[in-house]
Every structure is written in structure tokens, then in C-alpha cells.
Amino acid sequence: MLLYKAMRVFKSFKIALKLDALVLPPLSFRSSVARFSTSLGAPKFPKRTRPPLILSTKSMASSISTPNPVVRVKDKIELTEIEEKIFNRLLGTLRHFNLETQLRVAGGWVRDKLLGKDCYDIDIALDNMLGSEFVDKVREYLLTVGEEAQGVAVIPCNPEQSKHLETARMRIFDIWIDFVNLRCEEYSENSRIPTKQKFGTAEEDAYRRDLTINSLFYNINSSLVEDMTKRGISDLKFGKIVTPLPPKATFMDDPLRVLRAIRFCARFEFTLDEELKVAASCEEVKSALAAKISRERIGVEIDLMMAGNQPVKAMSYICDLTLFWTVFTLPSNTEPEVPDVCNRLCIACQEATWNLLQLIKCVTFNDEQKRLSMYAALFLPIRKFTFKDKKSKKIPVVNHIFRESLKRKASDAETVVQVHHALEKFLTLIPLLVSKEEIQPNGVDWGVECADVPDTSRIRVLTGLLLREIKDFWPVALLLATLLYPANVDYTEDLLNRRFELEKRKELFDVIYNEIVKLGLQNVWEVKPLVNGKEIMNILQLKSGGPLVREWQQKILAWQLARPSGTFEECQDWIRESHSKRVKLNE
Structure with missing residues (x-):
């Protein structure tokens, strides 16, 4: 038993510990850094050295006894009414079958309850039987007291999915409970599939867990918290993340x-x-x-x-x-080459976005917007980096990170890439929305001709088309655009040195957001086109759809955005008139 042997060695470890220093570049650099663009260079940083850290058992003991606890931890676990009922049913099962099984709630539930937090994730570890065996007995006992078990299921072990232990589940008083046996595992060097697995003791199980704060048990039989590593509660009180074994x-x-x-x-x-x-x-x-x-x-x-x-x-x-x-692995053929400073710049962009998000009050970002805004901000510095797929098509590396590095859902990748595209358009719109001058934005393909759009309505049309493209995530794109505005200024050094100018950027966000609201565009994607595709075909006397119909759909959207009070009949007349002019020009 590799872990158990290591546990015994660790517990008897009395000699001084010598740790090599972890040397990392600081978040801020006084030296020159690469420019925040697709042509980032690879800066060279001076090497920093410091003497290795020497910790003796004597100094460790004194350091533990000196500081005061920084986290408030309860002296005992207080059960809710539902938890008490659940545990009483489990204890009743033991009495009914004369079982000597020790029932222990493991891990996160114990930690959260000691911290005074609610937790509905109850995992129970059994010391002498499989979870499926105990669940059968609970079900049988419940029938004797006039209650019926709910949602009983057994999830078999599946090593290919890193599920190495059978888990039995059942719902008691509408709370899902998982049952597993205490275990002791050994692994091969290059796999997470255990080479040997057997019933373990509570102590062995505790030491094989990830962190001391997650190795605590609540013994249902004795109603006591068990700290098998002898430091789980202490680490919780002092706010330390420590592993039970080396x-x-x-x-x-x-x-x-x-x-x-x-x-x-x-x-x-x-x-x-x-x-x-x-x-x-x-x-x-x-x-x-x-x-x-x-x-x-x-x-x-x-x-x-x-x-x-x-x-x-x-x-x-x-x-x-x-x-x-x-x-966040990247394809080997990523272009351009990713500079050394890029990861630090990614963190700086995310930090600036997070801090700005806390200041904004004119709009409330929902959980999904916040989550994807953190991804979009983190990948801002590499948003223009690409790689070629098997068909030699250029693909954003952000797409690769979501689909291959993290194996997340495709919709997350699509949304973040869309946010990155939308922020570029916002960068051209911001000066127009601020000044309200009728200027044609340059350098961005808006996907629609504005020749038939009155100058006074051009900003509304372009903004509306952008918001229809990005939908609910337009505030996220605007948030990121305000960080990079104006587009012709390099903010690399400011970001790395955490000079975010948050108040200034918060004011800019508020101005643009309120202007969009004044234009009545905040939910513009919900507005239905006055004329649909079938009606377009009838008006133009087309036998089938295709690119021409799609082209007219975009033109109709632009017409409708420029004339919010326009009617179906007016739009039909405009289509006929515009089509007639086009036919004459092509004759």
C-alpha cells in the first residue's frame, strides 16, 4: 500500500525539511514588456535567486502555536431537522439488522458545516460493506416503518471515466445521499486506475484524500467529528491548504x-x-x-x-x-508565436475585468454572463491567435482551448469567440456613441450596406445589428471593449502593472450602456423582422430562397432599425422600389 506506507513515514518524520525556493516572475515588471498585440515579442527577464527555505520541526511547531486562528470554525456540527431525520433512519437500519457498521459523513459536508455553511452534498463512508449492500438494507428498513425508498440507484465503477469505486445513491426526505465503502487504493505509475483496492480503515481513507480540510469525518454513530490526520480542523481554523501526506x-x-x-x-x-x-x-x-x-x-x-x-x-x-x-494547451502550429509574458497578461486582463465588473451598477450580469466574461477576459491577449486545421482553415486558438484543452461545450467556445469579435466592433462604435457624430466606422465588416440608411440613423442601425449578433452577451463585449478603448493605445504595461483606471472605464461603460438604452436597443434581438423570408420571395417573385433572400433579410433589418415605427406595408413598398432600382441598374 503505497499511500499507507507513505503515511507511516510521514507521521514519523522528525528531521528538518529542506525545500527549494519556488522562483516565479512577479505580476508587475519594471523592465520593458512586449506590446499587447498579435506581434508580441518574447521579453527576457533577469534571473532572481534566493536562498532555499529551511524548516526544522522546532520552528514548525513554534510557527503553528504562535498565530491566532483566522477562520471561525464551529466547535460541533449542528444538524438541521432534515439531516437529523435522515441520520435517524440510517441508525434505525443499523439497529434493525444488528449491524456494527460505522457510518461516517465524509469530506465537503463536514468542512462546510464546521464553517457554518449549508451543504446538501452528503457522502457517507461505510467501514465494512459496500454502498449497494447498505442501501438495500435501508430500503428494507424503511418499508418496515411505512416509508418508501426513493430513487435508489447504483453507479458502477468505470475506470475509463476515472470512476474507480462503486457508489450507491438514494433519496431520503428529498435529499440525495451517496454511500461508498472506506477504501485503500494503490496505483500504477502512469495511470489513475487502481492496481489494488480493498476495504480500508477510516485513517487510511482520510490520508488518501486530497486535502486535510476535506479529510474530516462526522461519525453518525457517535455524533462526533473525527480528525484522523490530526490537523484537518487546525488547517481549517488557520486557513491552510495542505495535503494529508507529502x-x-x-x-x-x-x-x-x-x-x-x-x-x-x-x-x-x-x-x-x-x-x-x-x-x-x-x-x-x-x-x-x-x-x-x-x-x-x-x-x-x-x-x-x-x-x-x-x-x-x-x-x-x-x-x-x-x-x-x-x-490551457495550445496547438503546435499556433500563429504568431506566444511570448513568455502572455500568461501574465492574460491574468492581468482577467483581474481588470473582474474589478471593473464589481464597480458597474447600471446593469446586473447574470451567472452565465459572469462566467463567460471571465473566460473571454482571460483569453483577450490571444484572441487574434490562430492555428490551421486539417483543411488549412484558420481557427481561433480560443476555440481549441475550449474544445480540446478543456473539453467544454461548443456553445461556450462559440460565445467567447463571438464576444471577442463583437468587442472589435464596439471599439469602432464607442467614439460614435459618445460624440453622436454621424461618421462611417472603418475597418470592420458589418455585413450590411448602409447606403439606404439615413445618416441620422446610422449609429442606431450599426449598434442594433451588433447587438442582434451577440444577443444577451453584448454587455460582456462592451465591458471588455471599455478596457481596450481607445484601440490605438497599447495598454500592456499598464495592465501588467495593474494601472487599470477603473473609475474612468466604469464611467465610459455607463455612458455607452445608457446611450444604447436611450436608443431602445437593449433587447433588440427579440424584435421580429417585419417581413419574413417567404414574404420576401413573394414580393421579389423568387421561386426558391438562397443568398439573395439572406441579403434582403439583412437589408430589411437595417431598414427596420433605421425606422423603428415603420409598418409592414411601408417595408414592402421599400423592398419593391429598391429591387426595381437594382434591376434597372443591372440592365
């Missing part, structure tokens, strides 16, 4: 734990253990993360970070631990 051993057994450590650290605003940082950033662990963990599982962890309460902290840790390009 971090490198823990990470090599399951490299995904690196990302989980980062996610929990950001979520609770805790501190990463120094030895954990060294292990997480070592080449062996990074290689194992890339080779042993499926991209789907990596994508799930990243998405939880992006949707969480501290996405910038999470991404900053990934960058600081030199994991950025291990997680």
Missing part, C-alpha cells in the same frame, strides 16, 4: 488534486502550503497532470473556478505555479 506523493497518485487545491484555496481565500506549491510546480507533477488526467476532468475543475467567487485568484495560482500552459 504533497508530491499525493499529487502523483492523483494529479487533479493540484487543481482541486487551487480551487478550494481561491474559494475559501485560504493560503497554499509552501511545500505544496513546490510540489505542484515541479515538472514531474505537471507531466503527470497532462498525461494521467482526462481533459474533461481538467475542464470541470477550471469551470468551477471560473464560476466561483474568486476566479482571478484561482487563475493567478495556476499562473504562479507555472501550470497555465499545462492546463
